[in-house]
Amino acid sequence: MDEAPAALRDAATAWLHHLQVERGVSANTLAAYRRDVTRYLAFLSADGVTSPDGIEEKHVEAFLRHLREGDAEHKPLAASSAARTLVAVRGFHTFTSLETGSDDAAADVAPPTPARKLPKAIPVSDVERLLEATGGEGHPGGLRDRALLEVLYGVGARVSELVGLDVDDVDLTTKSVRLFGKGSKERIVPLGSYATDALTAYLTRERPRFVQKGKGTPAVFLNQRGSRLTRQSVFDVIRRSAETAGLTGEISPHTLRHSFATHLLEGGADVRVVQELLGHASVTTTQIYTMVSVQQLRETFAAAHPRAR
Known part of the structure; x- marks a missing residue:
């Protein structure tokens, strides 16, 4: 996250601070969200986005496709894992939208539908x-x-x-x-x-x-x-x-x-x-x-x- 443009980095830091202090999420959940938003910011930076107000719905959709397809550093994610990552992205945009009054670029992006799996239980x-x-x-x-x-x-x-x-x-x-x-x-x-x-x-x-x-x-x-x-x-x-x-x-x-x-x-x-x-x-x-x-x-x-x- 440190390598992202300052405006993106500051917005993500504010969101994570909100989750920790005001929402009281667990350390494990916070760490997972930090990993997800770090990957998101890296994707946005590579696409030329430098600030939250420059993010459009097409960027969120492209990131979701990127998660499913993978790249040289990351394996393709299953639908369930991609959907979980999108939860973090949507949370980030909801927070940023409320803080700045800007449009929520992720509001209408639907997560992929994972295959329904039965929980594993033993006799x-x-x-x-x-x-x-x-x-x-x-x-x-x-x-x-x-x-x-x-x-x-x-x-x-x-x-x-x-x-x-x-x-x-x-x-x-x-x-x-x-x-x-x-x-x-x-x-x-x-x-x-x-x-x-x-x-x-x-x-x-x-x-x-x-x-x-x-x-x-x-x-x-x-x-x-x-x-x-x-x-x-x-x-x-x-x-x-x-x-x-x-x-x-x-x-x-x-x-x-x-x-x-x-x-x-x-x-x-x-x-x-x-x-x-x-x-x-x-x-x-x-x-x-x-x-x-x-x-x-x-x-x-x-x-x-x-x-x-």
Whole structure:
């Protein structure tokens, strides 16, 4: 972004500052928007645009085509990734338009329509195998890993919400946790008995040993040096457990979140209840999980009914 013309650079900096200070977006979201707008400014600069008031709808459309086609430095983006990048571009133009009173060059540019993909979920039996593979108290960090996975699956937490969890956010008496989602939105999610038992065992028998090796942190999940566990460490825990359990295919923290939602809906939970538990701003986002059950019904019907084909 530093190489862009000053007027473009200043406008982008003001927008990012607005997102951070006034909108309170997370550090990860802010970093993603910074990458997107940096690429956008580089494209505009190469096209001879030097200031926000020189940007026209044709420039935004050309940038979108550029994202889909790629170049020597960037691979072509899938429709979903290009659409996400366009969200940043449109946010930048909306802010600039409101600040300067200029026309919004991106207002009428439609994002590419991504192929609708079903969320990846694993069967309950595979979740149980994954949980058992942590090893428990007999393995270094076993109680932590078991509690970590029980919470991920038990409350449908995002990985960022999990690593950001502090001790004061856990209430074992009421069996609930307080999570801070996107935009620092707070929600209270109930803990099941398995997650409660696993957390209790970790907090009382293993976390105190980790705390003694660190400098003091309120984080629930610690590494063996006493520091807050990182997102990458969570991925590593899942990878090791999946290998031990003999599970194939990609399994990530988001896989457990998807499985949480899918299994709730299969059990008869209302989609709006699942929306609240997941922390989705719109029920539309949650409704994609209902397609999983429908797809499974179709597959069962096709395999079992004599007149299905």
